[in-house]
Amino acid sequence: MSVTTTATRRPVPVIPARGALRPLGLDEVELTGGFWAERQRRNAEVSIPHCDHWESRVGWIDNFRHALAGTVEQRTGREFADSDVYKLLEAMAWESGRTSDPRLDARIEEIALLVEAVQDDDGYVSTKYGRPGQEPRYSDLAWGHELYCFGHLIQAAVARLRTGHDDTLVRVARRAADHVCVEFGPSGRDDVCGHPEVEVALVELARTTGEERYLEQARLFLERRGRGSLPDIEFGRAYYQDDVPVREAEVLRGHAVRALYLTAAAVDVAVDTGDDELLQTVRDQFARTLARRTYLTGGMGSHHQDEAYGDDFELPSDRAYSETCAGIGSVMVAWRLLLATGDTRWADVVERTMYNVVATSPSRAGDAFFYTNPLHKREPGEEADPDAASPRALSRLRAPWFEVSCCPTNVARTLASFAAYVATVSDDGVQIHQHVPSRIATTLGDGREVELEVETSYPDGGDVVVRVVAAPAGEVSISLRVPEWSVGRASLDGEPVDGPVATTRRRFAAGDEVRLRLDVQPRLTVADDRVDAVRGCAAVERGPLVLCVESTDLPAGVGVDRVRLAADAVPRDLDDGVHVSGELVEREEGPWPYRSRPATTPGATLDVRLVPYHDWANRGPSTMRVWIPQDRP
Numbered sequence: 259m260s261v262t263t264t265a266t267r268r269p270v271p272v273i274p275a276r277g278a279l280r281p282l283g284l285d286e287v288e289l290t291g292g293f294w295a296e297r298q299r300r301n302a303e304v305s306i307p308h309c310d311h312w313e314s315r316v317g318w319i320d321n322f323r324h325a326l327a328g329t330v331e332q333r334t335g336r337e338f339a340d341s342d343v344y345k346l347l348e349a350m351a352w353e354s355g356r357t358s359d360p361r362l363d364a365r366i367e368e369i370a371l372l373v374e375a376v377q378d379d380d381g382y383v384s385t386k387y388g389r390p391g392q393e394p395r396y397s398d399l400a401w402g403h404e405l406y407c408f409g410h411l412i413q414a415a416v417a418r419l420r421t422g423h424d425d426t427l428v429r430v431a432r433r434a435a436d437h438v439c440v441e442f443g444p445s446g447r448d449d450v451c452g453h454p455e456v457e458v459a460l461v462e463l464a465r466t467t468g469e470e471r472y473l474e475q476a477r478l479f480l481e482r483r484g485r486g487s488l489p490d491i492e493f494g495r496a497y498y499q500d501d502v503p504v505r506e507a508e509v510l511r512g513h514a515v516r517a518l519y520l521t522a523a524a525v526d527v528a529v530d531t532g533d534d535e536l537l538q539t540v541r542d543q544f545a546r547t548l549a550r551r552t553y554l555t556g557g558m559g560s561h562h563q564d565e566a567y568g569d570d571f572e573l574p575s576d577r578a579y580s581e582t583c584a585g586i587g588s589v590m591v592a593w594r595l596l597l598a599t600g601d602t603r604w605a606d607v608v609e610r611t612m613y614n615v616v617a618t619s620p621s622r623a624g625d626a627f628f629y630t631n632p633l634h635k636r637e638p639g640e641e642a643d644p645d646a647a648s649p650r651a652l653s654r655l656r657a658p659w660f661e662v663s664c665c666p667t668n669v670a671r672t673l674a675s676f677a678a679y680v681a682t683v684s685d686d687g688v689q690i691h692q693h694v695p696s697r698i699a700t701t702l703g704d705g706r707e708v709e710l711e712v713e714t715s716y717p718d719g720g721d722v723v724v725r726v727v728a729a730p731a732g733e734v735s736i737s738l739r740v741p742e743w744s745v746g747r748a749s750l751d752g753e754p755v756d757g758p759v760a761t762t763r764r765r766f767a768a769g770d771e772v773r774l775r776l777d778v779q780p781r782l783t784v785a786d787d788r789v790d791a792v793r794g795c796a797a798v799e800r801g802p803l804v805l806c807v808e809s810t811d812l813p814a815g816v817g818v819d820r821v822r823l824a825a826d827a828v829p830r831d832l833d834d835g836v837h838v839s840g841e842l843v844e845r846e847e848g849p850w851p852y853r854s855r856p857a858t859t860p861g862a863t864l865d866v867r868l869v870p871y872h873d874w875a876n877r878g879p880s881t882m883r884v885w886i887p888q889d890r891p
């Protein structure tokens with residue numbers, strides 16, 4: 259750990275006190291085109307206004323007006339509805355930081371003034387608890403989500419501070435954070451919130467304001483968890499990670515989003531307090547979770563009923579929960595581990611999860627979202643009513659809004675700030691982690707300035723060209739991540755690259771280019787045979803994209819349950835996408851689905867067209883599967 263960050267109010271979501279790599283801000287990296295710039299544009303033009311519209315429409319912003327007016331009986335939404343307003347504010351804050359759109363600043367101020375008006379003198383703020391006619395404050399720490407809501411309020415304020423605004427929202431959040439430090443400090447309540455989140459927010463507030471007590475409060479919450487202060491419930495205390503202290507756990511378990519937000523906070527606390535033992539522990543927990551409890555898409559969470567991780571290798575495709583927010587939580591953890599350790603395999607996790615979970619959630623138009631991201635749909639889903647909120651896990655196709663609508667605003671804040679996840683710097687080099695058309699203008703750890711342009715058609719194509727626009731004096735390293743699937747099949751300026759990073763170190767002049775070539779040809783993937791749910795199946799991936807077969811691309815009336823891959827199938831690129839040879843099986847229907855010999859016989863050969871998983875269900879109702887049965891020789 260060599261680089262120490264000094265400026266803490268740069269427009270960057272995560273600024274550790276120390277670490278192997280220094281993150282870059284929205285003022286240092288600009289997405290200039292391609293897959294993510296397009297999604298960022300759509301997020302700004304459609305998704306953020308869409309979320310604002312729905313939060314107004316379903317009354318979650320009005321909840322603050324009801325709290326003021328004393329009409330709390332008219333409050334709508336779940337106990338954590340305030341948090342979705344705050345996540346919208348965070349998305350707007352990053353977007354404002356990126357584009358300086360004054361309409362966003364005006365809207366942020368308008369909502370923040372409303373929140374401020376509701377805030378009590380001691381900093382507590384909630385539309386759900388503490389007023390006449392409501393349950394008292396902190397009367398239900400297990401399910402009340404009060405500290406969870408404060409966490410999102412604080413994260414929104416951090417985004418605001420770091421994008422140059424010390425305004426109402428910041429004032430409100432700091433008062434809330436001060437309240438938390440008094441109420442739950444060393445001489446306060448010895449309790450934790452049922453949903454981790456305030457911890458990761460408090461660390462970032464400490465980093466932004468320089469006030470150590472916020473970090474100390476986060477550390478306290480972290481150390482308190484796992485000692486059974488929350489009630490035992492039907493899912494067990496593992497549901498909210500109150501079963502085992504963070505330091506003693508071996509793997510992520512329970513509610514996936516809770517586990518991931520807590521793990522992100524544990525990395526932050528470990529890094530900022532210099533607790534290398536804790537860092538090693540949570541790194542091992544996350545590594546084991548990736549090795550045994552993660553879907554091919556990077557998605558996490560196998561149980562619908564408690565939105566939780568399953569046992570090791572319990573990864574059913576059709577019942578995959580894989581909540582969009584869990585994908586974002588995994589990106590949060592992986593990114594923090596990358597900054598702390600410099601190990602680029604964590605950037606592989608960011609890439610896989612961004613392309614195959616986070617990008618899957620929004621529709622092409624940006625006005626509907628997936629909450630869960632299963633890898634197999636057996637029945638064509640119904641189109642969601644564009645005029646109604648859906649129960650969270652029941653919608654088959656993307657829905658405009660949910661009764662629990664954590665995911666849309668989580669996607670919005672992540673896309674608005676995504677430029678910050680593209681590259682980092684060290685003392686004397688730039689590391690490019692995500693291959694995105696972009697402009698990077700930054701200062702190295704040793705103070706020298708450098709400006710680069712990245713051009714690529716990735717993930718369609720595998721060539722990444724880095725052009726030096728302004729070169730510093732002396733030698734500089736430019737490093738490009740080689741994704742795990744291209745290791746051994748990559749080259750840098752024509753020379754083969756063996757490892758996970760392609761680095762060139764020399765003196766550069768303006769106009770010099772570095773060319774990375776990755777092998778994005780489609781490939782077959784099989785699972786560890788302990789993932790019983792997909793044994794005997796193969797999936798097709800191309801570059802960072804997981805592909806799927808969708809009934810939309812099959813003969814009329816044929817579902818994906820009749821598709822089998824040929825034993826010698828080799829996926830190949832054609833003009834309209836990736837194709838693979840397969841067959842349509844014939845099947846005997848019977849009174850009982852078990853017998854002494856297979857009920858299927860080979861049928862007609864079939865050319866199977868595959869589409870990126872992130873784009874499925876954009877062409878109407880369909881059946882879909884990522885893992886396709888295959889009789890291998």
Ligand SMILES: [Zn+2]
Pocket residue numbers: 581582583584629663664665666668
């Ligand atoms: Zn969610």
